[in-house]
Amino acid sequence: MIFAALVADPQAGTLFLLAALWLAAKVGGELAIRFRLPVVAGELGAGLALATLSMAFPIIPPVTSFPAADLLGYLGVVVLMFAVGLESTVPQMIRVGIPALRVAIVGVLVPMAMGLAGAWLMLPKGTHFAVDLFIGACLCATSIGISVQVLREKGAAKSPEGKVIVGAAVMDDVLGLLVLVAVSGVVAVSGTGSGLPWGSLGRTLGLALLFLALALTVGRFLTPHLFRLANRFRGEQLLLPVGLGFAFLLAWLGNQAGLATIVGAYAAGLILEPATIRTLEERELHSLEHLLHPLVVILSPLFFVLMGAKVDPRAFLSWRTIGFALLLAVLGTVGKLVAGYAAGKGLRSIVVGWGMVPRGEVGLIFVATGSALTLGGSPLLSPEVQAGIVGALLLTTIAGPIGLGRVLKTR
């Protein structure tokens, strides 16, 4: 039952937990700001600190043991990806055009190849090829959120380089997610030990692509009708439940087709054109992005703190892991700087390149996906490999804004 005055309310503990997690996230974020690091790095660090704390004092239960925090963080990242998707439309992605596409493709292929090479160099020889592939995939996706925030802070969001960075970041998110599907597919079929069954992989990828294709065509055609129907409702406060309900439904459908729920949520944001929701937005005097903002603010830090808390702090006691993280970070950075040169003439390649460096949340979502995968019964990513990747993502997330800030200043 929901309430129990005088009886200890079992849900009251959740309220305390959430207050504590928000405090940890804000203190971590503040420390990051004081050290001129991105906030997301501080939130991850806060989670890592909490994990270390409950390891040192077993009286403190690990934050990862509370399903309520897990659920809210999960909802937070689904809402975040929907909001990120809303920031761009399918025609916009076509319009930013060729240079962004070149940067995106090179920015996926080169870091992927470099990650593969790094994993092949550093991991023990018996390691399954799928692990190398997964590490490569984790280095692909640029964090739109972080890139956009740095560009805004430096007043360069509307420069040609800024536009290419945002366009390429949007595209390599989609490319990266496709890589994730493909790699996860390889892992799923590799457990059998009977080589790569291309037919099964093809079917899996085909189903995922079919969902995306249908969402971007039929879905885009149907959404105006859905919102016109909603607009005939006389009730108030329709925009947020209808918008979020649509995103959650597509996330669930995408998951049925084999995609991670965040891909569906992102696609939902992408196909929701501003014109489709304008009538409801004008009626409620708020934009959908405006209404989603508090949900993202309150839920997504829970995801990043929990993500940090899932890293085993003992893994960083090994020089091998630290070295692995450093190598991956350098390879990932170099890979994206190379991609910057694919932008072509008339653009400052070094600015574009540094803009693509931060990995942030999308990479972390990849790691979370990978840590749920098993290969022949045992987890795909060992705690050391997982700690190494998260360390590398942290380093690029820290290095990206610093590098971008410097090259924008030397203009």
Next chain:
Amino acid sequence: MIFAALVADPQAGTLFLLAALWLAAKVGGELAIRFRLPVVAGELGAGLALATLSMAFPIIPPVTSFPAADLLGYLGVVVLMFAVGLESTVPQMIRVGIPALRVAIVGVLVPMAMGLAGAWLMLPKGTHFAVDLFIGACLCATSIGISVQVLREKGAAKSPEGKVIVGAAVMDDVLGLLVLVAVSGVVAVSGTGSGLPWGSLGRTLGLALLFLALALTVGRFLTPHLFRLANRFRGEQLLLPVGLGFAFLLAWLGNQAGLATIVGAYAAGLILEPATIRTLEERELHSLEHLLHPLVVILSPLFFVLMGAKVDPRAFLSWRTIGFALLLAVLGTVGKLVAGYAAGKGLRSIVVGWGMVPRGEVGLIFVATGSALTLGGSPLLSPEVQAGIVGALLLTTIAGPIGLGRVLKTR
């Protein structure tokens, strides 16, 4: 783990569930509007319809069986009570003064007495006195949300009657919550069968009052320091996590002192003065109420739908229950109309009275609290009694806006 591409994501089902619940809430709310009923009545009805549906088709799992929906609805009502508390301050409650206080006190005592009489008349003779008391308590609290909404719709929010209604509604919420504590205390100590241990009840009530007194004095003195500290943080998006974290912490603390979590959340809103949060609000260009709005919009309908789904539809098959609900509704309405006459001269008593009639969410929270209480091992409220109270609340919630609308028109 959080994500699993290609593996069915166990959390994806939650996304589908939430989308379905929002759809049900909005369709129920829309039907209510078409029949000129308040939205909350439609949301309750939607829950009742879902309960009936899963009873008729056992393939559909009952919505009450999902802990995720329960958690989110619970958070929704805690946030709602915090937001309601924010709408008024302690000095404001003093300023609306004597007429509001008279209306509030009479509006608690008369419906309580009438509820007691009605329960004594209708329920079997062996029924424990605590059940009668609880039924009386459920008829006390006015729903601020519904009253304010009707007054706004009719453009009478700033009339003298409007001010008295809102002031009295705030006060009888607090009085009603105190009644709830007292009644719950009586129930808690009655299970022993050894008569009323006044000492234990006194201690329980004393602890609850001590918490409220400390919150309204020490708490009110400390909050400006807390928010000044938060304001020294350089990070962005502090207002919502700090405000909500403060509310959740007070809700948890209040629960430790024996109060329902919503009382602590309401107190947190009450003691947060506009001046305290103004600096942060100006920094973030949004008011706290503005940031809480989407959370309330998206979470609280889940509470009302689930509340409706907890009503056993079979209970309404009995004429006895229907008669009980009707009688309680009439007694509750008459009790509040009497309270209107306590407002005194210069005010249209009938307007004040009808403004106090809708019970809505606060009464439902009482029922939820009551349904969690046990008396000597068995639940305090039988399904029939619970259905009767919910029915009566529904009827007052429907009758209130209709009556208020009529008497405002005949001005």
